[in-house]
Amino acid sequence: MALDASFSTLPFPKAGLPAHPSRQRLLRLVGRRQETPDVVTFDFEVLDDRLRHHPGQAIALDLPMAGGTATRTFTLASSGIDPRRVSVTVKAGSPGNATRWMHETLHPGAEITARGPFGRFTLAAHPGKPLLLVGGGSGFTPMMSMLRWLHARRETADVAAIQVARRVEDLLFTEELGRIAANMPNLRLFDVVTAPGAGEAWRGYRGRPDRAMIRAMFPDVGRRVAFCCGPEGFMSQMRRVLGAEGLDARQFHTESFGTAPVRIAEAPASEDAAWDGVAVKYRGQIHDLPPDQPLSTALAARGQRIPTGCGEGQCGTCRLRLLEGEVEMQQQGGLSEREVEQGYILACCSRPKGPVTLADPA
Incomplete structure (x- = not known):
């Protein structure tokens, strides 16, 4: 754009x-x-x-x-x-x-x-704070959205941005980032290449970001609000590294689209134990699932993973057909009224009220 x-x-x-x-x-x-x-x-x-x-x-x-x-x-x-x-x-x-x-x-x-x-993954909720934007691979995309927003508004925020790519040719938006940096004196850009190709000339940072690399870039991690996006392992590593350098865990935000962690309920160890599960038929199998969990979470614990996006009933990614039974659904615009009438539900925000039969959307 x-x-x-x-x-x-x-x-x-x-x-x-x-x-x-x-x-x-x-x-x-x-x-x-x-x-x-x-x-x-x-x-x-x-x-x-x-x-x-x-x-x-x-x-x-x-x-x-x-x-x-x-x-x-x-x-x-x-x-x-x-x-x-x-x-x-x-x-x-x-x-x-x-x-x-x-x-x-x-x-x-x-x-x-x-x-x-x-989603709640946005710097706009943290006005006036020094920022750290960290993106691995295509996970730099939301960081670019934030930088474009800051630049277009002529903001003067103190921003450090780190882009991590496997090879030099994988670095994103390099020309545009140069233009943005020329107009934002309080922006510091750092490129990190983890495995430069044999024919790639690269004199910048190499390898995965660690504590020594972060300290060389900027020594004031602890006062920043950090936003991080990339593969799960990358985000976990950055959480550990930045935490060790003084970043408060409450100031470390990852792109999770607002999904809250949910405890996975386990089936009772014996038949004598109490279990108020609900029979859910899906993809030719019948699962005894807890009625107090979203269907997407409960089915994932049984090895039936449904594609999800927002986790909040907004995006429609986890759409399923409800063939039999009833669910309690608390969606936030992910389905149209017509889709609801046609029997569609969203697995991320639906809980079974009794035995149900589900199918993937046609």
């Missing part, structure tokens, strides 16, 4: 941000850019409404693949300043993967539906 400073007169949000409405919208692809050999940015025009989002929030796209519509969740790469345009930066997965389909099939003029925005 092109930088646009014409929207920079808005006041910095206060604590307790208003939630932008999460609902279905129609998008038209108006441009795509090859960021790296396997990463593409898709720029969309919002056709039927405006889509306002906080920097770092996410959206769910409905992808009309040959085998049926696949709903996938992506962090928005756009700043959120212009509600008429949104963009996502997507790394292609293996053949047959929905992200690979996007790379091969989506071209300007294509129209798709989307739901969103959602």
